[in-house]
Amino acid sequence: MSYETLETELDDGLFTVTLNRPDRLNAFTTKMLHELLDVFEEIDRNDAIRVVIVTGAGRGFCAGADLGGGSATFDNSEREAASEHRDGGGRATLRIYDCTKPVIAAINGPAVGVGITMTLPMDVRIAADNAKFGFVFARRGIVPEACSSWFLPRVVGISQAMEWVATGRIFDAAEALAGGLVSRVVAPDALLDTTRALGREIADNTSAVSVALSRQLLWKMLGADHPMEAHKIDSQAIYAMGRSADGHEGVASFLEKRPAEFPLRVSNGLPDFYPWWRERKFSD
Secondary structure, eight states: OOOOSSEEEETTEEEEEEEOOGGTTOBBBBHHHHHHHHHHHHHHHHHHHOOOEEEEEEEEESBBBBOOOGGGGGGEEEEEGGEEEEEEEEOOOOOHTTTTSSSEEOOOOOOTTTTHHHHTTEEEEEETTTEEEEOGGGGGGGGOOTHHHHHHHHOOOOHHHHHHHHOEEEEHHHHHHTTTTEEEEEEEGGHHHHHHHHHHHHHHOHHHHHHHHHHHHHHHGGOOOSHHHHHHHHHHHHHHHHHHHHHHHHHHHHHHSSOOOOOOOOOHHOOOTTTTTGGSSOOO
């Protein structure tokens, strides 16, 4: 795979996607959007990829939308009607949300605007202690995008979300950790090693199909009206996996006190009811 705004590397199941516009602090562009959409299609297709790590080149993670277009950066009225417009950040986050592989953000520097909202559907966010964050939309005269009005309160709670969004201020990694936006803060030179160690723990010990199903069970149930919805899907999933080759191997390896060798692959091993939520999705 070759991209203009991304670098990619696959190393023994760990697939690193690096936002690669370091001269602009990896600011988000339409080109980057389309390349992210493309690379996540490849991630789902490729069974050699077990875990995805997203980070930034240089001293930033992503400084938000590239404002090089001037004051009309967010004005799409000359190009399309309001009813036709789809926010680019939202297209990216929805694609990440539906990914079959776990996604870890290694936030190595400033993550502002879409630079932080794009990480909200990622499963784990680990930050360098010099990282900075900001939901700066109200200070730019716009509103939170990339589906963050759905994701952010679910990740950090409504009060913390509203404080960060209403002030639009920049805050540091310690505050991000205290507020639940990131799960760990580490020294900059330990960031990728820490992230890869977590990725290795997943890739080396788990069923890829179990992780894919579990990821979607947890995310999709965030919007369920009643635990009965989770019970119905859980029941189908545990039935399917209990009778699968991976289910048998997981128990056998435990009883035999040996590492498991799970045979199923995400590309052809997901049960027939997956993806159960698609019938309720808006069309692309």
